[in-house]
Structure formats: structure tokens, C-alpha cells
Amino acid sequence: MLNYYVMTLFPEMIESTLGYSITGRALEKELISLEAINIRDYAQNKSRHVDDYIYGGGSGMLMQVEPVWLCYKDLMSRVDKGKTRVLYMSPHGRKFDQSFAQELSQSENLVFLCGHYEGIDDRAIQLIDPELVSLGDYVLTGGELPSIVMIDAITRLVPGVLGSDDSAVYESFYNDLLEYPQYTRPPEYEGLKVPEVLLSGNHKLIEEWRLNEAIRITKEKRPDMYEKYISKE
Numbered sequence: 001m002l003n004y005y006v007m008t009l010f011p012e013m014i015e016s017t018l019g020y021s022i023t024g025r026a027l028e029k030e031l032i033s034l035e036a037i038n039i040r041d042y043a044q045n046k047s048r049h050v051d052d053y054i055y056g057g058g059s060g061m062l063m064q065v066e067p068v069w070l071c072y073k074d075l076m077s078r079v080d081k082g083k084t085r086v087l088y089m090s091p092h093g094r095k096f097d098q099s100f101a102q103e104l105s106q107s108e109n110l111v112f113l114c115g116h117y118e119g120i121d122d123r124a125i126q127l128i129d130p131e132l133v134s135l136g137d138y139v140l141t142g143g144e145l146p147s148i149v150m151i152d153a154i155t156r157l158v159p160g161v162l163g164s165d166d167s168a169v170y171e172s173f174y175n176d177l178l179e180y181p182q183y184t185r186p187p188e189y190e191g192l193k194v195p196e197v198l199l200s201g202n203h204k205l206i207e208e209w210r211l212n213e214a215i216r217i218t219k220e221k222r223p224d225m226y227e228k229y230i231s232k233e
Contacts, residue, residue, distance in 0.1 A: 002107060002158050004034045005079070006147055007071050008114040009050065009063075011036030013144050023152055026161045034151075039063075042070040051117050060118035068113070068124040075111065084109035086130040087150070088120075089143040093132030096150060098173035100133075104150075105157035112150070114143030176229040178222060180213040 006014045014036040019027065026032045043050050044066060051061040076084075085107050094100065104110060113120075113130055135146045155161055183194040197209045219226040 001030060002032045002105065002154070003079070003109045004032060004151055005075055005109065005111045006034070006036045006114060006144075006151075007039055007068070007075070007111065008036055008142075008144055008147075009039055009116050010114075010142070010144055011038045014148065017148050018151060022161060023155050026155050026158065029160070031158055031160050032155055037071060037075060039067050039071045042067040042074070044070075054118065058118070062118050063116060063120040063124075065121040065124040065127075068120055069127050072111075072113070072124075072128050079109050079111075083107075084111060086111040086113060086128060087133050087147075088113040088125065088128075088130035089115065089134065089146045090132040091134055091137070091139075093134040096133050096135050096146075096153075098153070101150070101153040102157055105154045110151075110154070112143065112147040114147055116142035116144075173225075176218075176225050176232070177214040178218045178225065180210040180217070 008014055018034055027034060040048050040050055050067045051063050054062050187194045197205050
């Protein structure tokens with residue numbers, strides 16, 4: 001089982017979103033587990049505030065070091081640190097892609113540290129020393145949405161989660177190719193027909209067609225990926 005732990009100020013956001021569809025079924029089947037931990041529970045003040053003004057000036061508020069560090073220490077007292085990877089979203093980080101998702105799907109425990117407001121006091125980052133991960137060159141309000149995206153992508157690769165073990169293998173980005181077109185009933189709609197080869201029952205020809213279509217689409221729409229693909233040929 002792959003165990004997810006999300007350190008966040010908004011646990012209900014994590015739990016409600018991931019309780020549906022494929023991740024929801026994976027939770028029901030106990031192929032994964034999910035625990036959203038409220039950092040606010042570790043605030044050492046009556047009002048349970050976890051943010052403060054930034055030293056040196058600047059707009060916005062910053063999450064304080066103490067509640068984040070106490071939350072992390074408490075979690076680490078309950079899990080095997082040697083079998084745990086801790087991830088923190090940062091523009092300084094490694095870009096999250098399908099190969100990274102595949103790598104993370106082999107983990108036993110994944111901890112997602114979610115920043116909010118203007119981020120987290122850097123001393124917490126130094127103490128925890130997480131792996132820095134980036135979804136792309138843009139800014140979001142907090143780390144919750146990126147964590148949800150990553151958990152969804154990783155969970156699809158956990159054995160038994162998808163209906164067919166082949167489902168994850170032939171999706172976009174596998175082998176540096178985009179996915180081929182797919183069709184279902186009816187065989188013709190508004191004058192548009194399903195390619196004859198897909199109705200032929202000839203699995204060898206179907207696989208050849210799918211590969212050729214994947215190559216064609218990748219070359220047209222993602223020439224950067226196509227260059228990576230042909231460089232391996």
C-alpha cells in the first residue's frame with residue numbers, strides 16, 4: 001500500500017477532492033491510504049494562528065516555522081522515516097512529470113508539505129529538508145492543488161488501481177509519445193467514422209496503427225517530445 005500524508009492548513013480540501021473517482025476507489029480498496037494533517041493543530045497560541053509578518057518587509061504573511069516543524073516531528077514519530085519521501089512545492093524544484101510520477105509510485109510513504117500565504121519560513125524548510133518539486137512556471141495560492149494533482153497522477157500508477165494494468169502504460173507521455181486517438185460506439189456519427197483498422201479485430205495491425213498515430217500526433221503537437229523519442233531510436 002502507498003500511504004499519503006498531507007501537511008496542510010486545509011485538510012478538508014484534500015480529503016473531499018481525493019475521495020472521488022479513481023483515487024476514491026483506490027482508498028476503498030485499500031490500495032492507498034490518505035491522511036490530511038492540520039498544521040494549525042500545532043500552533044502554540046490560543047487563536048491558533050500560524051502566520052506572521054515577514055521580517056525585512058514585504059507583502060503578505062508567512063507561515064511560521066514552529067507549527068510546521070512540530071507537525072512534521074509528530075508525523076515522523078509515527079512513520080518509518082527511512083521509507084518516506086517528503087515533497088514541498090517550489091519553483092526551485094524538480095519538474096513533476098510522468099517519469100517522476102512513476103518513480104514516486106514505488107514509494108511506501110509520501111509526505112506532501114503544503115505552503116500557503118507567501119510560503120513557509122525558510123528555517124522549516126532547512127529543518128525538514130524536503131525534496132523540492134515544481135508543477136510548472138506559474139504561481140498558485142497554496143500547495144494543496146499541486147499535491148492533489150500529484151497524488152492523482154501517482155495513484156493511477158499503483159498496481160491494481162486502474163481497471164487494466166495496461167491502462168497506465170499506453171497513456172500520454174509513455175515512451176515520450178502522446179496517446180493515440182480512441183473511439184467507442186457508434187461506429188459512425190455526424191459523418192465521422194471510426195478507422196476501419198480498429199474494427200478489423202487484427203491486433204497486430206491495430207497496435208501498428210496506434211503507434212503510428214501516437215508518433216504523428218506527437219510530431220505535430222509536441223515536437224520537443226518527438227525529438228526525445230527519435231533520439232532513442
